[in-house]
Amino acid sequence: MRLQDKIAVIIGAGQSPGVGVGNGRATVLRFAQEGARILAVDRSLASAEETCEIAKNEYGAIEIVPFEADVCKESDLAAAIAFAKEKWGRIDILHYNVGISVSGKDGSPTEITEEAFDLITHVNLRGCVMACKHVLPIMQAQQSGVIINISSISAFQRYPWVTYKATKAAMIEYTKQLAIENAEFGIRANTILPGLMDTPMAIDTRARVFGKTREQVVAERNVKVPLRHRMGTGWDVANAALFLASDEAQFITGAVLPVDGGGLVNLPR
Template identity: 65%
Template structure:
């Protein structure tokens, strides 16, 4: 019960179509298992409701569009109205290929703006509306999902740029709000076996899921096997808990040693 009596909103608690479980859903379940009351926010309300049902412990779903500041503000306000406070904001949203991302010589303005709005601007706007709540409480935890792509070679420009920028925002928020007892950290997942990571590539490449998974597995030093959403969820659980009470401003790789191998 590491999050007993804590309240959390997970933005991106639904998941993309495909096999297995996504990071947001797994994190909502783990938070609830550890005693948190969870607001499951997602643009796909049906998917968020599925997550809330799986999580239990009073979890509820709400629709939120991360490309609209007003929608994010409303979701946070609803969480506070239901729970009376907000202990944890977890921004678990990201898009690359599905948003039209491409190499630098092929990216379009529309695709760059779309990926930036979802990955980066949405995070900044969510933080904007969470900070006054947490400052008034004199405490809180802000988490996000960046990516190992932020610091390693990655072929598509918008995803890499936005995920790298999230590291800078994390450090800024951590530095400026430490005096309020607010911690801010981000997670860098490596090659993960999730619907967003694997099944999206299946749809875009025409390869089978087994082929895409095998190619990704081969690149992971630890056991030559991708991580799962549960690995990310457990990292988020630790960072959200009081066990990480002296940790702020960090980017935690969850990547099976891939970044160590790259150096």
């Protein structure tokens, strides 16, 4: 019960179609298992509701509420934060786990379109900034809070598509800014960098976009992972988020935590 009596807003609590569990859903389930009360936010209310049902039926969720919000709309994010504050009186954890790349038609520096750049930037970065904008006054007033933003090791690794890499790199520095500017209020802000993950968004989306089988995509990615040549899963990201959200990490802020099976260690120098 490491999150007992904690109120968490998890943005990106649903899941893309496919096999296995995504980072956002896994985080909801782990937080529920550890005693948090959760607002499960997603653009698909049906997917958020499905996550909530699993959390209640299989993970002992004490209290969990689905909420529909489009991260491209500041008003939706403000409404989600306001709902959680009104319902529970405080917000202890904001977890931003939304990001798109190939599904948003990302491209190379010479092929990226204005429409794709704007969409991916709005989802990956602007949504994060706007969610934090509305939760910070609440956390500042209560003199405590945890913000966890999900970036990617693509911020540092070679990555062919421009917008995902740029937004995930920007998220790291933005979160560091949050950490230092809000340390006096007792607010901690940290970034998790997933590596190659076996999740529906990472695998099934790529299989559809590039016309490959799921097995082909899995094999191509597994071989690139130094640790046991096997990708991580949503549970690996969820467990890292659980640690950062808990009081066990009370002296950690501004950190950048890779969850990548040694991917960053393997970068050429």
